[in-house]
Amino acid sequence: xxxxxxxxxxxxxxxxxxxxxxxxxxxxxxxxxxxxxxxxxxxxxxxxxxxxxxxxxxxxxxxxxxxxxxxxxxxxxxxxxxxxxxxxxxxxxxxxxxxxxxxxxxxxxxxxxxxxxxxxxxxxxxxxxxxxxxxxxxxxxxxxxxxxxxxxxxxxxxxxxxxxxxxxxxxxxxxxxxxxxxxxxxxxxxxxxxxxxxxxxxxxxxxxxxxxxxxxxxxxxxxxxxxxxxxxxxxxxxxxxxxxxxxxxxxxxxxxxxxxxxxxxxxxxxxxxxxxxxxxxxxxxxxxxxxxxxxxxxxxxxxxxxxxxxxxxxxxxxxxxxxxxxxxxxxxxxxxxxxxxxxxxxxxxxxxxxxxxxxxxxxxxxxxxxxxxxxxxxxxxxxxxxxxxxx
Amino acid sequence: xxxxxxxxxxxxxxxxxxxxxxxxxxxxxxxxxxxxxxxxxxxxxxxxxxxxxxxxxxxxxxxxxxxxxxxxxxxxxxxxxxxxxxxxxxxxxxxxxxxxxxxxxxxxxxxxxxxxxxxxxxxxxxxxxxxxxxxxxxxxxxxxxxxxxxxxxxxxxxxxxxxxxxxxxxxxxxxxxxxxxxxxxxxxxxxxxxxxxxxxxxxxxxxxxxxxxxxxxxxxxxxxxxxxxxxxxxxxxxxxxxxxxxxxxxxxxxxxxxxxxxxxxxxxxxxxxxxxxxxxxxxxxxxxxxxxxxxxxxxxxxxxxxxxxxxxxxxxxxxxxxxxxxxxxxxxxxxxxxxxxxxxxxxxxxxxxxxxxxxxxxxxxxxxxxxxxxxxxxxxxxxxxxxxxxx
Numbered sequence: 177x178x179x180x181x182x183x184x185x186x187x188x189x190x191x192x193x194x195x196x197x198x199x200x201x202x203x204x205x206x207x208x209x210x211x212x213x214x215x216x217x218x219x220x221x222x223x224x225x226x227x228x229x230x231x232x233x234x235x236x237x238x239x240x241x242x243x244x245x246x247x248x249x250x251x252x253x254x255x256x257x258x259x260x261x262x263x264x265x266x267x268x269x270x271x272x273x274x275x276x277x278x279x280x281x282x283x284x285x286x287x288x289x290x291x292x293x294x295x296x297x298x299x300x301x302x303x304x305x306x307x308x309x310x311x312x313x314x315x316x317x318x319x320x321x322x323x324x325x326x327x328x329x330x331x332x333x334x335x336x337x338x339x340x341x342x343x344x345x346x347x348x349x350x351x352x353x354x355x356x357x358x359x360x361x362x363x364x365x366x367x368x369x370x371x372x373x374x375x376x377x378x379x380x381x382x383x384x385x386x387x388x389x390x391x392x393x394x395x396x397x398x399x400x401x402x403x404x405x406x407x408x409x410x411x412x413x414x415x416x417x418x419x420x421x422x423x424x425x426x427x428x429x430x431x432x433x434x435x436x437x438x439x440x441x442x443x444x445x446x447x448x449x450x451x452x453x454x455x456x457x458x459x460x461x462x463x464x465x466x467x468x469x470x471x472x473x474x475x476x477x478x479x480x481x482x483x484x485x486x487x488x489x490x491x492x493x494x495x496x497x498x499x500x501x502x503x504x505x506x507x508x509x510x511x512x513x514x515x516x517x518x519x520x521x522x523x524x525x526x527x528x529x530x531x532x533x534x535x536x537x538x539x540x541x542x543x544x545x546x547x548x549x550x551x552x553x554x555x556x557x558x559x560x561x562x563x564x565x566x567x
Numbered sequence: 568x569x570x571x572x573x574x575x576x577x578x579x580x581x582x583x584x585x586x587x588x589x590x591x592x593x594x595x596x597x598x599x600x601x602x603x604x605x606x607x608x609x610x611x612x613x614x615x616x617x618x619x620x621x622x623x624x625x626x627x628x629x630x631x632x633x634x635x636x637x638x639x640x641x642x643x644x645x646x647x648x649x650x651x652x653x654x655x656x657x658x659x660x661x662x663x664x665x666x667x668x669x670x671x672x673x674x675x676x677x678x679x680x681x682x683x684x685x686x687x688x689x690x691x692x693x694x695x696x697x698x699x700x701x702x703x704x705x706x707x708x709x710x711x712x713x714x715x716x717x718x719x720x721x722x723x724x725x726x727x728x729x730x731x732x733x734x735x736x737x738x739x740x741x742x743x744x745x746x747x748x749x750x751x752x753x754x755x756x757x758x759x760x761x762x763x764x765x766x767x768x769x770x771x772x773x774x775x776x777x778x779x780x781x782x783x784x785x786x787x788x789x790x791x792x793x794x795x796x797x798x799x800x801x802x803x804x805x806x807x808x809x810x811x812x813x814x815x816x817x818x819x820x821x822x823x824x825x826x827x828x829x830x831x832x833x834x835x836x837x838x839x840x841x842x843x844x845x846x847x848x849x850x851x852x853x854x855x856x857x858x859x860x861x862x863x864x865x866x867x868x869x870x871x872x873x874x875x876x877x878x879x880x881x882x883x884x885x886x887x888x889x890x891x892x893x894x895x896x897x898x899x900x901x902x903x904x905x906x907x908x909x910x911x912x913x914x915x916x917x918x919x920x921x922x923x924x925x926x927x928x929x930x931x932x933x934x935x936x937x938x939x940x941x942x943x944x945x946x947x948x949x950x951x952x953x954x955x956x957x958x
Binding site: 182185187190191192193194199202206207209210211213214215216217218219222247248249250251252254255281282283286288382384389390391392407408409410411412419420421422423424425426492493495496499501502503 | 573576578581582583584585590593597598600601602604605606607608609610613638639640641642643645646672673674677679773775780781782783798799800801802803810811812813814815816817883884886887890892893894
C-alpha cells in the first residue's frame with residue numbers, strides 16, 4: 177500500500193515533514209474567509225496573518241519585513257530574480273549576463289528570463305565548491321558596456337550538503353561590480369543566515385524545506401533600492417512586486433516554521449552526530465563507499481554517497497520497500513532518474529549514481545540502525561563476492 | 568476586534584469561505600511528508616493527491632486531466648498564458664498583439680509578457696458586454712504578417728457578475744484566425760463550463776473563488792497541441808509546463824472544491840432568489856439606486872449597485888462595522904480604493920462608487936433582512952432629506 181508516512185523518512189532536502197506549529201498556523205488561517213486585499217474586518221484579519229509571517233521570515237534572516245516578497249515557492253522566486261531587467265530606485269537597471277554555478281538547483285540553471293546564450297555556467301571543484309578563480313576571471317572579463325553581471329549561487333547544495341563560502345563569493349562579486357542572488361533554500365534553518373552581513377544582494381527561500389507547507393517561498397532583498405521586474409503582475413499585492421491573491425494558509429505555515437527554525441537554529445548542529453553515525457554505518461558496511469563532498473564543510477543533516485557496484489536506484493527502491501525513504505539524486509524533475517548534474521559538475525566517478533540521506537532534528541540515532549541493517553542486505557545482494565571476501 | 572469570520576459574509580467574489588470538503592482534503596494532504604516528485608512511497612502518495620485533484624478539476628470543465636496545469640493561482644495562470652511565445656507541437660508560434668476587454672481583471676489587463684504597446688483594449692457596452700463589433704473590426708484589421716492575434720476575455724465579471732456571450736466571442740475569434748484565452752475565474756462553479764464545446768482555447772481557473780484555498784489555480788488547455796512558453800521553469804513538474812514543487816495541500820483542496828462545485832452546479836441558480844431579495848431591498852430603500860449590468864445575463868450570486876448620494880466607501884465601512892462584509896469594487900490592489908475600471912469602461916455615472924454583494928449557496932435569505940436594516944441606516948445618514956421626503 178502506498179502511504180504518505182514512512183517508518184523512517186530521510187528525504188528532508190526534498191521536503192521536510194510539516195511541523196506541528198506550521199499546521200496549527202495553517203488551520204487558524206483557513207478559518208479566515210476573506211481575501212487579504214479586502215478592506216473589511218475579515219480581509220484585515222487575513223492581511224494580519226500575512227504580515228505576521230513576513231516578520232517571522234524576516235527575523236530568520238535578520239532583515240526588515242518589507243524586504244520579504246512572498247512567492248509560491250523557491251522556483252518562482254528564482255524565475256523572478258533571474259531577469260535582465262531590474263529597477264534601481266526609479267531607473268531601469270540591465271544585466272547582460274547571468275553567471276550560475278554548475279552545481280546550482282535546476283531552477284537556477286534554467287536561467288529564468290535570461291536568453292540561454294546569456295547564461296554562463298561556472299565550474300565547481302571536485303569537492304563541489306564554486307571555483308572562485310573561474311568566477312573572478314569571468315567577472316573580470318565581463319563586458320559592462322552591455323549591462324552588469326548577475327551572479328546566482330546556492331549557499332548549500334541540496335544533494336551533497338556542501339556549503340559554499342558565500343561571504344567570499346559575495347565580496348568577489350561586489351568587487352567586480354556585480355549583483356549576487358543566493359539560493360539559500362537548503363541553508364535556511366540549518367546554518368545561521370544574516371543577510372545584513374555581506375553575503376549577497378537577494379535570497380531565495382522556501383517554506384517546505386524547513387517544515388512549512390509546500391507552496392510558499394520568498395524573494396528577500398538586501399536593500400530597498402533594487403528590485404527585479406515583477407514576473408507576475410496583477411492586483412498590486414506584495415507592494416507591486418508579486419501580483420495574485422496571497423496563499424494565506426501557506427504563508428502562515430511558512431511563518432510559523434520560520435519561527436521554529438530560528439528557535440532551533442543553535443541546536444541544528446546536533447544533526448551532525450546522527451549524520452556521522454549514518455556515515456560510520458555506510459563505511460563499515462562498504463569501506464570503499466565514497467562520501468561526496470566530505471572534505472569540505474557540509475550541512476549537518478545531509479549525506480550523499482556512492483557504493484561501488486551498488487546501483488543507487490536499486491538501493492533506493494530496496495530502502496523504500498523496507499519503509500525507509502531516501503533519494504537517489506534530487507527529488508525534482510518528476511521522478512526522472514538520471515545522473516546527478518551535481519556529481520557530473522564535481523567530476524565524480526559515480527556510474528552507480530548516489531544515495532542521499534537527509535533528515536531533521538527529530539530524526540533519532542535509532543534510524544541509523546535500521547538504515548544499516550537494510551544497507552547490509554542491499555550490499556550483500558549487489559556484491560555477494562565482496563561480501564564473502566569481507567567475511 | 569478584528570476577526571476572520573464576519574456575521575454576514577457577502578464577499579465571495581473576492582474569496583469564498585473554505586468548504587468543509589476542501590479543508591478535509593487539505594488536512595489529509597498535510598500528513599504526506601514528501602515531495603510529489605520523489606519516487607518513494609511517500610512521494611507517490613503526494614503525487615496521487617495531485618493527480619486526483621487534476622481529475623476533479625478537469626471534470627468540472629469537461630476536459631482531460633492532462634489538459635490541466637496547476638499554478639499558484641489565476642494571476643500566475645494569466646501571466647503564463649498572456650505571452651507572445653507559444654509552441655504548436657514542436658514549432659514556435661508567435662502572437663504579435665494581445666486584445667483584452669476593458670472590463671477584464673487587472674491581471675489580464677496587465678498583459679502578461681506582452682510589451683504594453685502590443686496590448687489593445689477593446690470597449691464594452693453600457694451593460695458591460697464586450698463590444699463584438701469592435702472585436703471583429705480589430706481582428707479583421709490585425710496584421711497577421713507579424714504574428715497571430717491573441718484575445719483574452721473574462722467569462723463573468725467579478726464586479727458586476729455580467730456574463731459574456733463567450734461562444735459568440737469564441738466563434739468570432741476562431742473565424743479571424745485568433746486564439747482565445749478565457750478568464751473563467753468567476754464563472755467556474757456558477758454556470759456550466761464545457762470547454763470541449765467551442766468556448767475558447769485556454770481557460771484560467773482559481774481555487775479560492777469556489778471554496779478551495781487561496782494559492783491554487785490552473786491553466787486549462789482545450790487541446791494537446793498548443794501551449795505557452797513556461798513562465799516558471801525548474802524541475803520539469805507539470806509535464807514541463809510549470810516548474811516548482813506542487814502546493815500539494817492547496818491542490819488537494821482545489822480538487823475537493825471542484826468536486827463539490829460540480830455536485831452543486833445545477834443548484835447554483837437558486838442564488839438568484841437571494842440576489843433578487845437583495846435587489847428588492849436596495850430598490851425599496853433607495854428607489855433611485857442603479858443596479859449595474861441588470862439588463863443583461865448576470866451570475867446568480869452577484870449584485871453591484873450605486874445609490875446616488877451614498878458614498879460606496881462609507882457604506883462599505885458602515886456595513887463592516889455592523890458585521891456585514893461587502894466590497895466596494897474588486898478586492899485586489901491591496902486595499903486601494905479608486906473608481907472601478909469596470910464602471911469606467913461601462914461609462915457608468917457612479918461618482919459615489921458602487922457596492923458589490925456576492926455570496927454563495929450557503930447564504931440564506933435571512934442575510935437580506937440584516938442587510939436591508941443596515942442599508943436603511945446608511946441611506947438615512949447619507950441623505951436625511953430624501954429620507955424625510957420618503958417618510
